[in-house]
Amino acid sequence: MTHSRTVELEGHIIDSGTMQRCFGAVMDLGGSFDVEQFDVGKHETEESYCRLTVSADDPETLRDILHELHQNGAVLEDPSEVDLVAAPADKVVPPNFYSTTNHPTEVLYDGEWIDVERIEMDCALVVDPEGASDGSPRAYTKTLNAVQEGDLVATDQSGIRVNPPERPRSGGGAFGFMQGGVSAERPSESTIREVAEELRAVKEDGGNVMVVAGPAVIHSGAGDALADLVAAGYVDALSAGNGFATHDLERSIYGTSLGMNVETLEHPRKGHKHHIWTISEIIRAGGIEAAVDEGIVTEGVMYECVENDVDTVLAGSIRDDGPLPDTITDAVEAQDAIREQAHDADLVIMLATLLHSVAVGNCLPSTTKTVCVDINPATVTQLLDRGSAQAIGMVTDIGTFVPTLAEFVLEGDEA
Structure with a gap:
């Protein structure tokens, strides 16, 4: 016995590869399809439409196929309203609950399609x-640990519509130059200038810029340039770890980063102790802001973040020395703090940190422009593999990227 359902695809489904992905998914999962209607958009702004009947030998296979098609933006013909089941207990969701993507999503409730707020991947939809x-009515996402008994949680894909971002028909516009994934072969200077122009455009439009930074930013000598961007008002939020802040503060207090003079590459006597002495001094002062107020810390990224009231989240890890009193050591608390930053961001720039880039990427909707820069292409590749399809990577030395970016951004202020 054959089991079938009819689905619809609409938008720039040819240019974006959506139709090809859907056809491939049906065949890869052991099903078949019959295209009943196909209207091709013939102009740059005209959308295409495709209606197809999907068939499989058993309901389980059909369900798997429909799930995959749904993730790519397909919608059941004549969809029923979203199926809601009350959470049986705190942090417990019903079986077959709908796990969100990071794409813009709507639910059909009481005859109306409602936008889902605070969209991010791997959450429950309430x-x-x-x-x-x-x-x-209001629809929004909740992490599993935030679900409360009685929350009305969406199940399966009934009454849910996903809208993956589409590639611009013209291939141009903001970030059009970056389409194509990870590459070490793009012309670095022109690409960095494009990032600088986008950064300036976001700020001119009143948008929010988030920087995710790893310790290598300081150790490579790029800290001064990042501090200049913060001082000039181009950074609204900083997400980092204990190591980044410690290196930056050490450089202000002792002139070294992990015991090394960044300018001369010399290792002063007892320089290997500077990072732990730095942590001790910050603890003694009562925190980073207090250390700035007391004149212990007089320059650097953390100094500029305090002086310019930049929202800063330092998320701890099991390997942290100290840690600094400002570091959030509760993993769930740190996740929630990062999530608040990510939801406010219009542009995210990730600099030489695998763990923090993936963590922030998991919290971002697919519509947030994201640039990930690392000398190791595996960092960007892993981010993409985790589902952050909107993240485009530059494989280059962070010690070159940040100063060049700051130069291009700040030269616009002087023009």
């Missing part, structure tokens, strides 16, 4: 019938 400020 509907509050009267949760909006005007008493209308």
Whole structure:
């Protein structure tokens, strides 16, 4: 016995490869399809439409196929309303709950499609019938540990519509130059200038810029340039770890980063102790802000973040020395703090940190422009493999990228 359902695809489905991915998914999962209608958009702004019947030998296979198609933006013809089941206990979701993608999503509730707020991947989708400020229904995501007993959680794919971002028909516009994934062969200077122009454009439009930074930014000598960008108002949020902040503070107090003079590459006597002495001094002062107020820390990225009221989250790890009193050592608390930063960001620049880049990438919607820079292409590759398809990577030395970026951004201020 054959089991079938009809689905619809609409948008720039040819240019973006959506139709090809959907056809391939059906065949890869052991199904078949019959295209019933196919209208091709013939102009740059005209969308295409495809309606196809998908068939499989058993309902389980059909369900798997429909799930895959749904992730790529396909919608069931005449969809039923979203199926909601009350969470049986705190942090417990019903079986077959819908796990979100990071793409813009809508739910069909009470006859209306409702946008899902705070979209990110791997969350539960909750509907509050009267949760909006005007008493209308509200849909939003919740991490599993935030689910409360009685929350109305969406199950399966019924009444849910995913809208993956589409490649611009023209191939141009903001970030059009970066399409194509990870590469070490793009012309670095022109690419960095494009990033600088986008950074300036976001700030001119009143947008929010988030920087995710690893210790190599300081150790490579790029800290001064990042501090200049913070001082000039081009960074609204900083997400980093204990190591980044410690290296930066050490450089302000002792002139070294992990015991090495960044300018001369010399290792002063007892320089290997500077990072732990730095942590001790910050603890003694009562924190980074107090150390800035007391004149212990007089320059650097953390100094500029304090002086310019930049939202800063330092997320701890099991290997941290100290840690600094500002470091969040509770993993769930750190996740929640990063999540708040990520949801406010319009542009995210990730600099030489695998763990923090992946962590932030997991919290971002696919519509947030993201640049990931690392000398190791595996960093960007892993970010993409985790589902952050909007992240485009530059494989280059961070010690070159950040100063060049700052130069291009700040020269615009002087023009």
